Amino acid sequence: MEKLIEQFSFGLFFWLSFIFIALLLLLRKYAWTPILKTINERETLIKESLMSAEKAREEMGKLQESNKQMLKEAKLEREKILKEARAISDKMIDEAKGVAKVEASKIVKQAQETIAADKNKAIKELKDEVASLSLSIAEKVVTTELEDKKKQENLIEKILKESEI
Amino acid sequence: MPPDKILTKQVIKNPFFSIKILLFFFCISLSSQSFSQDHHGENTHAEASRNKEDKTSIKKKIKEYIFHHLGDSYYFDIYSYDDDAGHHKYVGFPLPVILWDKGLKVFLSSGFKHGKSIVSKGETHYKLYHEKIYKTDSEGTIHYDDHHHVTNAKPFDLSITKNVFNIFVVALLMLWLFISLAKSYAKNGNIAKGFGRFFEPIILYIRDDIAIPNIGEKKYKKYMSFLLTVFFFIWFSDMLGLTPFGVNITGNITVTFCLAILVFVITNITANKNYWQHIFWMPGVPMPVKILLAPIELLGVFLKPFSLMIRLYANISAGHIILMSIIGLIFIFKTWLSTSLSFMLAFALTLLEVLVALLQAYIFTMLSALYFGFANEEKH
Numbered sequence: 001m002e003k004l005i006e007q008f009s010f011g012l013f014f015w016l017s018f019i020f021i022a023l024l025l026l027l028r029k030y031a032w033t034p035i036l037k038t039i040n041e042r043e044t045l046i047k048e049s050l051m052s053a054e055k056a057r058e059e060m061g062k063l064q065e066s067n068k069q070m071l072k073e074a075k076l077e078r079e080k081i082l083k084e085a086r087a088i089s090d091k092m093i094d095e096a097k098g099v100a101k102v103e104a105s106k107i108v109k110q111a112q113e114t115i116a117a118d119k120n121k122a123i124k125e126l127k128d129e130v131a132s133l134s135l136s137i138a139e140k141v142v143t144t145e146l147e148d149k150k151k152q153e154n155l156i157e158k159i160l161k162e163s164e165i
Numbered sequence: 166m167p168p169d170k171i172l173t174k175q176v177i178k179n180p181f182f183s184i185k186i187l188l189f190f191f192c193i194s195l196s197s198q199s200f201s202q203d204h205h206g207e208n209t210h211a212e213a214s215r216n217k218e219d220k221t222s223i224k225k226k227i228k229e230y231i232f233h234h235l236g237d238s239y240y241f242d243i244y245s246y247d248d249d250a251g252h253h254k255y256v257g258f259p260l261p262v263i264l265w266d267k268g269l270k271v272f273l274s275s276g277f278k279h280g281k282s283i284v285s286k287g288e289t290h291y292k293l294y295h296e297k298i299y300k301t302d303s304e305g306t307i308h309y310d311d312h313h314h315v316t317n318a319k320p321f322d323l324s325i326t327k328n329v330f331n332i333f334v335v336a337l338l339m340l341w342l343f344i345s346l347a348k349s350y351a352k353n354g355n356i357a358k359g360f361g362r363f364f365e366p367i368i369l370y371i372r373d374d375i376a377i378p379n380i381g382e383k384k385y386k387k388y389m390s391f392l393l394t395v396f397f398f399i400w401f402s403d404m405l406g407l408t409p410f411g412v413n414i415t416g417n418i419t420v421t422f423c424l425a426i427l428v429f430v431i432t433n434i435t436a437n438k439n440y441w442q443h444i445f446w447m448p449g450v451p452m453p454v455k456i457l458l459a460p461i462e463l464l465g466v467f468l469k470p471f472s473l474m475i476r477l478y479a480n481i482s483a484g485h486i487i488l489m490s491i492i493g494l495i496f497i498f499k500t501w502l503s504t505s506l507s508f509m510l511a512f513a514l515t516l517l518e519v520l521v522a523l524l525q526a527y528i529f530t531m532l533s534a535l536y537f538g539f540a541n542e543e544k545h
Binding site for chain 2: 004007008009010011012013014015016017019020021022023024026027028030031032033034035036038039041042045
């Protein structure tokens with residue numbers, strides 16, 4: 001212990017304190033502060049970069065998910081549109097068919113009416129023709145029949161018998 | 166398998182075995198040494214006694230040399246030798262001596278001629294005696310008291326001694342290294358270049374594994390500069406101490422005292438209320454225990470930095486003493502076996518000292534951080 005105390009030198013103590021404190025202050029100003037600051041900055045940069053990369057990945061995942069969703073929706077939409085289109089066309093065809101039917105039936109009816117009218121007319125004409133023909137026949141028959149008195153009486157008798165009055 | 170191969174294999178496998186083998190060879194070398202001595206000692210009795218005397222004088226010399234190395238010096242000497250004319254020559258350079266003794270006195274230590282000469286400045290004369298400067302008369306007389314202690318007055322000494330010089334070297338090295346590291350960030354887009362790649366992880370380690378766990382996320386920032394500076398200062402000083410220039414900075418009690426005082430001052434200045442309350446009035450214990458604990462805790466305040474001081478000093482000094490003693494063995498037993506063994510041991514020990522240098526820097530920093538953490542603990 002005595003030797004240790006003897007070894008103690010004030011000059012060395014003074015110089016070391018002076019040098020060490022000066023070294024401490026100089027290094028703090030010109031080395032430690034910038035070094036630690038740089039290291040800190042770098043660490044935050046790395047942390048942020050990692051986080052933003054993670055975020056980007058997440059976003060990409062989300063984007064992919066939404067893409068899928070959109071694709072699915074688009075498919076559904078397409079199907080829906082197709083279905084609608086089909087329905088519309090069906091409806092249109094149906095409508096057209098209906099209209100055509102009505103029109104056709106109308107035409108048929110008209111045709112039938114015309115035919116009926118024509119037939120009636122023809123029948124009437126035929127009746128008229130037959131009547132006039134029978135009149136002329138009857139005229140001719142009457143004229144020939146009435147030339148003989150006996151025959152007239154026979155005929156009257158025959159007609160009377162037939163009519164059973 | 167040949168026997169020597171088995172031996173090497175076992176040596177590699179088992180470190181204790183290798184130590185055993187080393188000790189075994191060591192014993193052989195010792196016995197062969199004594200045997201050879203006996204053999205030569207047949208000639209005359211006088212020669213044997215002279216041999217013995219030589220040996221004790223070498224031992225004494227080595228011991229002196231070690232203590233000389235451990236202490237501070239006014240010269241930066243790398244080695245010394247005796248030239249052909251018998252003069253003791255030193256290789257190195259002198260350092261400036263700065264004294265405050267009724268005015269500033271500055272001169273180079275070469276004026277002392279390693280204690281052989283007296284430096285006179287006006288009326289006063291200075292003599293270098295056992296690596297200390299004393300005021301003497303013009304003859305350079307040294308007075309002793311009963312216990313052989315020098316009683317001459319000492320001037321107020323602010324000399325640039327070897328340790329101060331080395332501290333300057335470490336400080337400049339640190340300034341250069343870390344300022345260029347800070348600058349390399351700016352140049353290379355926040356990425357360190359060159360040796361900074363080696364030091365950056367260490368800085369990060371000190372921040373993440375020493376400062377933050379011990380002091381806490383909130384308050385660690387204000388201590389970082391001190392922790393980093395003290396860590397690299399101790400580490401570089403210790404590593405410089407392993408170079409052959411005979412540097413011994415942290416193996417000097419003044420240096421460790423100064424570092425410990427700084428820790429003490431910083432701890433107590435930045436301490437919060439909770440810390441002082443725990444020292445003087447420990448909460449949560451009965452009254453008599455409170456009174457009992459206060460002096461113990463107060464003692465702890467001083468003991469903590471004291472232990473820092475002694476630990477660093479003792480570890481580094483011990484390393485240097487053991488290393489130099491082992492090298493000294495070469496000059497005591499001059500046999501080829503002991504020389505090679507000493508060399509191997511010294512080599513292994515130097516490697517160990519590299520680890521110790523880092524470890525001591527780590528421990529000092531770690532404990533400093535721990536004490537700063539105590540001073541900043543919040544109430545639970």
